[in-house]
Amino acid sequence: MQDVLTRIENIILGIVTSLSKDEAPVLALPNRSSWANVSLRCCSVLHVAFIYIHSQILKILLVIYRLVQSNSYATKRDIYYNNTQLFGSQKTVDGIVDDISCMLKVPRRSLHVFATSKGLISGDLCYIEEDGTRIDCHSSSAAVAVSSNIDGIRNIVSCAKFVLIVEKDATFQRLLDDDFCTKLSPCIIITGKGVPDVNSRLMVRKLWDTLHIPIFALVDADPHGIEIMCIYKYGSVAMSFEAHSLTVPSVMWLGLLPSDLQRLRVPADALIPLTSTDENKLTSLLKRPYLTSQPDWQKEMELMQQTKVKAEIQSLAAIAPDYLTSIYLPNKLRYGGWV
The missing domain is CATH 1.10.10.10 (Winged helix-like DNA-binding domain superfamily/Winged helix DNA-binding domain)
Structure with missing residues (x-):
């Protein structure tokens, strides 16, 4: 002080x-x-x-x-x-x-x-806020707002096997509705509702430091989703001076992978052509210095450049309405389908 x-x-x-x-x-x-x-x-x-x-x-x-x-x-x-x-x-x-x-x-x-938090968290997690309030994130019907004072959190208790970062609130709510955190295995899901705020990033880092469990990212197969995932893993340029306390270097890209679109034969009418803005963003991302240490990520992004298409996580519903929670995520997590 x-x-x-x-x-x-x-x-x-x-x-x-x-x-x-x-x-x-x-x-x-x-x-x-x-x-x-x-x-x-x-x-x-x-x-x-x-x-x-x-x-x-x-x-x-x-x-x-x-x-x-x-x-x-x-x-x-x-x-x-x-x-x-x-x-x-x-x-x-x-x-x-x-x-x-x-x-x-x-x-x-x-x-x-x-900053007032915008993120939400749910799953196998309990902790005490700085003011003594006990927070229980187990409810399958409603999420808990991410704390505005992550440093003040103590007594974290969880049997979670992994943390899943979810890009979009809509996908997060779908996982909640399907009771994802208890059906597959105990886990924690968190969303920053798009580009994450500092508190959401601090919370993911706190969970990683405390629980020592895998951290996966579920984002759209588009340049914007990839950049959001990179913020959690490597940080943003504007907050790079604080990256040591905001980032989680072990974050793994669970999906949606560009290679998944071909492998799963996602219907063509669920795919979206890349715009010139998307292509510029993708080129910019590939030039980021940290990506030289992620050849598998580079391959996925280069595949997107070649196919010139992107897809939202919701595109999996074109295969089957419950494909995301009943087949895609369980198979990915059981058989190691991440990069």
Whole structure:
């Protein structure tokens, strides 16, 4: 805690010093927009950009200082509504908080600023929240919202054999409806409802660190789904400075694989042609430095380039309505159909 306060105090001291010399104060912020600026060995940002100090940054630094000093917490939404006129949009606050976290070289949770979770979790899992609330995720009819304070979770109890990351909420709800977590074997399913928020990523990492069980990803066979899976496994460029605590290097691609589309003879009318945006995204993904260590993933993505088609997980319903939960996933998990 004191370390964060000292770092903020040093920034303010630098601003005051600049002003005393009639100089415009500037901050050195790491560039969080390019993979070229990320070292995969240590997941650290290499290049910096210099920006002029403005009132929005100073205001948020002040809020963070007070939160840390008083050992209290706030959400990014709280900060925005504290002065909507100054910030203009929630997106502005979100970006500045992440910039400050990166600049101070501390995880965002060390700033005592949380984001409201959007993820859901269900399955063979119980734990205690920081405030003492006992959370039971066993219900087959309703999921539990991912906690906003993953660090505060304790007493995790589970007999799960694996964790399944599900890209889409619709697929997640289908697994819930089919009571997937108990029919096959005890497991945990979690979704970030598309591109995952930090709390969903932290939760997957927490489960991996605590339970030491396999982590699988179930995503659409399209460039967007692949990128979401890569965020869980390797991190996002914008949050690369925090990758060591947000990523799970052991994540395995369970499906939907491009090779599955041919192997299972998914009907042609359930396949979707790649758009030019898809093709550009695929080319960009294949150039990511981390994919050199994943030849099987590269082969699947190159197959997608060759066939020029993509498919949603729901396309399996064209084979049979319950094919996903009754045949596809059980066979994949029993016989090792992942890469």
